[in-house]
Amino acid sequence: MKFKISKTKQEVALNFSRYLAILIANREEVHIALSGGSTPKIVFDELAANFQEDIDWTHVHLYWGDERCVEPTDNQSNYKMTVEHLISKIDIPQDNIHRIKGENEPEYEAKRYSDVLDENLPKSGDLPQFDLVILGMGDDGHTASIFPHEIELWNSDKSCEVAEHPDSGQKRITITGQVINNAETVVFLVTGDNKAEKYTEIKNETGDFRKYPASLVKPTSKRVLWFLDEAAAGLT
Numbered sequence: 001m002k003f004k005i006s007k008t009k010q011e012v013a014l015n016f017s018r019y020l021a022i023l024i025a026n027r028e029e030v031h032i033a034l035s036g037g038s039t040p041k042i043v044f045d046e047l048a049a050n051f052q053e054d055i056d057w058t059h060v061h062l063y064w065g066d067e068r069c070v071e072p073t074d075n076q077s078n079y080k081m082t083v084e085h086l087i088s089k090i091d092i093p094q095d096n097i098h099r100i101k102g103e104n105e106p107e108y109e110a111k112r113y114s115d116v117l118d119e120n121l122p123k124s125g126d127l128p129q130f131d132l133v134i135l136g137m138g139d140d141g142h143t144a145s146i147f148p149h150e151i152e153l154w155n156s157d158k159s160c161e162v163a164e165h166p167d168s169g170q171k172r173i174t175i176t177g178q179v180i181n182n183a184e185t186v187v188f189l190v191t192g193d194n195k196a197e198k199y200t201e202i203k204n205e206t207g208d209f210r211k212y213p214a215s216l217v218k219p220t221s222k223r224v225l226w227f228l229d230e231a232a233a234g235l236t
């Protein structure tokens, strides 16, 4: 478990953007699963504002690690957020955008998106393999849209499952542990002091860490990088 601690959220965004630019430059074709949430939004703004010359998006394929079951025009849509903060501001072929269709019937979409991953991603051990999966972590220790109350979804033998938000009951489509842990690299983007408790438990394997889906992220490649601000790292 490697981590890069920055003073502020903005510095996290800058450091991760630099990391991403190098990763993309070193590959012919790159398949990346994006996350929703507030930290990725800051990263997308940084990439759009300051990395236009550093990243050639024409050979990058964008996917999502999870999506809310809402219309793509809904303000809760991770896809909509990504279009507003990144996709609308970069030169990336429309065919390279592989969104989860939140407007579809959830069980149907979970199956459809599993097929999208099978058809578009390289394989490793018969499973789709992302070059990079970007994850956030909720203050309850959830990641993607696998929440503690449904932690069994992590071990699904499907690549995508239908999840449910514990408070709102909102249906979500999420990739599962078999896909996340098959990635070449997993990056967590975690900021804010409300994450410090869970991050510290996961890092030290103490307390109830086993109950947090984020603690199950252990890719076969062993490449997990945490980009954190000092607040999330518990240093403030």
Ligand code: 6PG
Pocket: 035, 036, 037, 038, 039, 040, 066, 067, 068, 078, 135, 136, 137, 138, 139, 142, 143, 144, 145, 189, 191
């Ligand atoms: C989502 C995200 C979710 C997010 C965490 C952390 O759809 O909301 O995929 O898993 O990463 O809730 O969100 P913040 O980065 O806003 O704390």
